[in-house]
Amino acid sequence: MYSWSSWHTVVPLVVGAVGIVVFGFYEKHVAVEPIVRLSIFKTCTAIISYLGTILHGMILWCVLYYMPLYFEGVKGYTPILSGLSCLPMTFTVAPAAGVVGIIIAVTGRYRHTIWVGWTFSTLGLGLLYLLDVHTPIALWVCVMIVGGTGLGILFPSMAFAIQGSAVDADVAYAIGMFSFFRAFGQTVGVAVGGVIFQNRMRIELQKYPKFAPLAAGYVQDATALVEIIKSMSDSVEKSNLKQAYADGLKPVWATCCGLAGIGLVLSSWTKAYSLDRGLVTEQAFQHRKLRAGRSRHEIAQLA
Template sequence: MTIDVHDNSGDVFRPNWQLKCIFAVVGLLNFVAALDATSISVSLPTISNDLGGTATEAFWAGTSFLVASCVCQPLFSLSSDIFGRKFALWTAVVAFTAGSITAGLSHAFPQMLVGRSIQGVGGGGIIALTEVLIADLIPLKERGKWFSIRSGTWALGTVTGPLIGGGFTQSSASWRWIFWINLPFCGLGLVLVPIFLRLKRESVPLRESLAKVDYVGCALFVASLTSFLIPLTWGGIMYEWSSWHTLVPLILGVAGLAGFAIYESMVASQPLVPIVIFNNRTVSANYIGCFLHGVIMWSVVYYLPLYYEGALGYSPVIAGVSVFPESLTVAPISVTVGIISAKTGSYRWALWSGWPISALGLGILYLLDAHTSIAKWVFLNLVPGIGLGILYPSVMLAVQAAANTKYLSISVTMTAFFRVLGQAVGVAIGGVVFQNRIKSEFQDHVELGKTAQDFAQDASSLVQYIKSLPVGSDERRLIEDLYAKALSVVWAVMCGVAVLGLVFSLLTKAYTLNQTFSSKQGLEVQASEPVDVEAKTDSRPESQISEATTVVGTFR
């Protein structure tokens, strides 16, 4: 049976049971990926002590996940086009499971770093393919609501991650349960993905598909991006920023990425990342928005719990609870924005309100110090949570509304890619600001010992030094004050980043969300099931839909 699949204003989109099951599985996988990415942050000092690791190795246990996740996302998008979304997502879950087991069994930091990197590969695949599946299965006008489901499960994992990590660290249970807790969720994913993710796609011989792969582009992309990200993570911690160990791979990475862009635009016949997707002003502006949103989000996720532990002296569990005022606002606000966008068919209002509110919220975090009361920090953290929650679905909708449907899967993947790239860069930016500020503060206080200055290279290791000092001692109170002052500069920098995001958002044009729905890999439904969407004419100008065609799918 053949059915034309369309969508436009006034049409009723009725999701069937299979679609709901798919999104339940996808939500589960996003929850566990977010849980793992954030739960380790409060446990790194304990893991470092147990495995005999250095501060650098402990830092890498967190950032290796982000680096691997960022590098692999476009590759998963490519593999899903060749082998299908189901196989690519199942492979990502396998990688995440293998990485969890490797990290959980580790008895030395090299093994831990291998496990975390493998987890990052799987996590990157889960994140990227979730975005692609939403674009494949949901008409654009409805995507805000369904994307909010993904945002909600991710936010839930982000909220509970530090709490669970801190609980395992403080209790008699081992920190290894941070990784073991992933396995039941991964097991469900491995079983349910093949059952429910039955999608139609054009049948192309494997040899023909593999012949079209941009192998040179893939190699250039992976090598160059890795060379760029690695020195960002160790700069100022393992090596000085002026050291050749940092500068050489950083320069090579930038040069390699420039070479990759030239190769993709002038040589590759089937490019991994078609440069043409950046030709649209709205798309490019909101890719930058995704990047800046990631910078801010991960700076907050990483450094805010350290503020509670280092400046206020909270335990890991209480520090995890303390991020609730901020993190718990992201999911409901994101859902609300998605629903309003679906009803109004517009998204620019969210961009132009989300960035100013985020800037305001990050700016007022500057008021946090070592003596901030509970009531004060609770209310201060609500504002940035609201702003960042508004931005979660709106930057995605802006990209997809303006994207050329011929390149929809890679266009959608790049939104996730730039957000994760921003997360990796955000931790590095926060680290540079913190190190420079804390060193400056220490130089003004000669009574601080050399040991404290050595620990100032890393915010996490300095927390452990502060906690080793006697409670109420002059040295501890002084360093707590300096710790809060140094982090206040981080919040000020992030406020500036949000203002930059607002500037770029002004380049966003208004595209209608009432667009013809096309999908390369849609649902396989039974002939007896009702048609989900009715046909109407796409209201976009012809110049905006020259590549967009209504897909006629064969349903079996």
């Protein structure tokens, strides 16, 4: 890992930023059939919803990546038991998304569900900070249910907001970008979580004289460190390493909570658009035209 002031870090960031600007200019002024229709970003609701989608992807995958490591490294669970322990969060996402999707389809309103989703997410992710070596099962189950419910509510809510803010001709493109930005957020979330964990874990390990010389090596791989903890016999050193691991994850949970809080604040500018309209797409129009042409050709052959 390189520092923020290193050219190894600065050059890719600058080149990437310039590349995005050049790509946007090309898509708007040069491309005949643009890959990305910039018209989908014309409304404040669309921009806020896309930013929220990125934040949602970052939070979801950061939590799903590091939560099993908490159960294995801190609680000492097996991989299978760690997966089962994540069910209070993962199992509530789909039902919450399904119920909210039905509610929005019936009522045509999505703003309130977005606000509720971000509120639950912020609360649940903030409570993850309480996770420690001796956290009782009942506590982490309840905390994960709250967070999973909030993240599940946001899945359909933001999709409907993006759909409603787009004009008929751009709906398909808008939904496509919705999936892209969520995937983008997922990749960024795991990377950002890794950097935060490494920096904090190094600080925590330096508190213990026995682990201070090994800190640089231990923080390079969170998964490998779990195996090191498991291979140790029960001792004070193992307890200290578990505590350091739990403390190293706390800033990760706090960051996710902060990102959810940003999403909650941004969502206050989301506007209500009507969802009660027909689906009008270029693809459907071309398909009907092609079928009509085939029918005339078949009639000519029969004559």
